[in-house]
Amino acid sequence: MAERVYNFSPGPAVLPVSVLEAAQRDLLALPGVGMSVLEISHRSPPFERILQETQDNLRTLLAIPANYKILFLQGGSLLQFSMIAMNFLRGQKLPADYVVTGTWGKKALADAKLEGPARAAWDGAASKYDHLPAATDIDFSPQAAYIHTTSNETIQGVQFAAAPPFAGAAGKAPIICDASSDFLCRPMPVDQYGMIYACAQKNAGPAGVTVAIVREDLLARSPSNLPGILSFAVMAENNSLFNTPPVFGIYVVMLVTRWLLNDVGGLARMEELNREKAKLLYDAIDGSGGFYQGHAHQDCRSLMNVTFRLPDADAEKTFLKGAESKGLYQLKGHRSVGGIRASIYNAMPREGVALLADYMRDFAAGR
Ligand code: PMP
Numbered sequence: 300m301a302e303r304v305y306n307f308s309p310g311p312a313v314l315p316v317s318v319l320e321a322a323q324r325d326l327l328a329l330p331g332v333g334m335s336v337l338e339i340s341h342r343s344p345p346f347e348r349i350l351q352e353t354q355d356n357l358r359t360l361l362a363i364p365a366n367y368k369i370l371f372l373q374g375g376s377l378l379q380f381s382m383i384a385m386n387f388l389r390g391q392k393l394p395a396d397y398v399v400t401g402t403w404g405k406k407a408l409a410d411a412k413l414e415g416p417a418r419a420a421w422d423g424a425a426s427k428y429d430h431l432p433a434a435t436d437i438d439f440s441p442q443a444a445y446i447h448t449t450s451n452e453t454i455q456g457v458q459f460a461a462a463p464p465f466a467g468a469a470g471k472a473p474i475i476c477d478a479s480s481d482f483l484c485r486p487m488p489v490d491q492y493g494m495i496y497a498c499a500q501k502n503a504g505p506a507g508v509t510v511a512i513v514r515e516d517l518l519a520r521s522p523s524n525l526p527g528i529l530s531f532a533v534m535a536e537n538n539s540l541f542n543t544p545p546v547f548g549i550y551v552v553m554l555v556t557r558w559l560l561n562d563v564g565g566l567a568r569m570e571e572l573n574r575e576k577a578k579l580l581y582d583a584i585d586g587s588g589g590f591y592q593g594h595a596h597q598d599c600r601s602l603m604n605v606t607f608r609l610p611d612a613d614a615e616k617t618f619l620k621g622a623e624s625k626g627l628y629q630l631k632g633h634r635s636v637g638g639i640r641a642s643i644y645n646a647m648p649r650e651g652v653a654l655l656a657d658y659m660r661d662f663a664a665g666r
Contacts (some may be wrong), residue, residue, distance in 0.1 A: 401452025
């Protein structure tokens with residue numbers, strides 16, 4: 300095997316080695332099938348088994364109740380920004396409330412505005428999205444078509460608790476959660492949400508497939524004049540086989556969910572491991588005497604994307620160069636905010652994070 304480095308990319312991101320090995324092996328022939336997943340019909344029994352197992356694994360991992368459908372969609376999470384508004388806001392009088400906690404929430408709101416009366420119920424732009432609102436800070440509409448939230452803002456590194464802290468304050472409106480960058484990092488009370496969606500390329504698989512978990516009663520809201528490919532109702536009726544689905548992506552999600560179930564031991568265990576990993580880096584930041592400045596307030600620090608700055612851009616450049624010499628890659632912060640971002644998704648080994656924490660301490664000591 301070619302030597303692998305520690306890859307802190309925000310996405311597409313590191314995958315478990317055992318998953319990559321299985322995908323590599325099966326690329327010539329799926330066991331018992333004699334052809335790869337790239338070469339068989341999406342309506343063939345072997346693919347139906349892959350689709351079924353992927354849904355079953357997700358249902359088990361997240362304890363998804365029976366009244367939620369699990370869909371596999373294309374167009375990334377970005378298409379969901381529009382698709383959600385097309386299905387649940389188009390032609391509505393009630394507004395949609397967006398809790399804007401970072402760059403992605405802001406983009407979601409902008410796309411929803413093209414479809415209907417979407418508004419920011421809270422927007423953390425003034426403080427550069429470095430903290431999250433308490434329920435009482437959010438200006439909810441008395442009645443809303445839905446509430447949209449981002450559980451983890453990938454660029455700023457702020458993360459809500461697994462259950463939205465404003466669930467009680469939000470009235471009856473369904474809460475729709477963009478969980479793109481913290482999907483499957485911990486258990487999540489699915490029944491407190493109307494819908495959860497996540498592009499796969501961070502924690503669940505490759506780019507090209509987006510998982511959507513939608514409460515069945517919401518499907519009735521999809522307007523009948525939407526093209527089928529953009530309608531949650533049509534995609535659900537067809538069990539994500541309305542057209543050719545992203546077969547390879549779904550197959551890799553199956554392998555990742557198998558890994559989470561069998562090798563990791565479920566999402567509660569995954570959360571423990573993620574907390575340990577994140578603590579290594581936050582301790583390095585907090586113990587640096589101010590050399591490293593974390594972006595997120597302590598009470599909403601992300602388990603997945605650790606964002607921080609060094610005293611100046613030159614130091615950051617030197618830091619990144621030195622990191623690569625230790626095998627620590629893709630640590631540059633998003634171009635819009637700069638600084639450093641260590642994305643430490645499920646598949647990032649603890650050793651990689653420990654190595655980075657050691658490097659951070661050594662680097663600060665040498666300045
Ligand atoms: N939402 C969040 C929280 C994200 O991190 C991303 C991707 N970085 C997106 C949405 C957009 O996803 P995609 O590129 O799959 O459209």
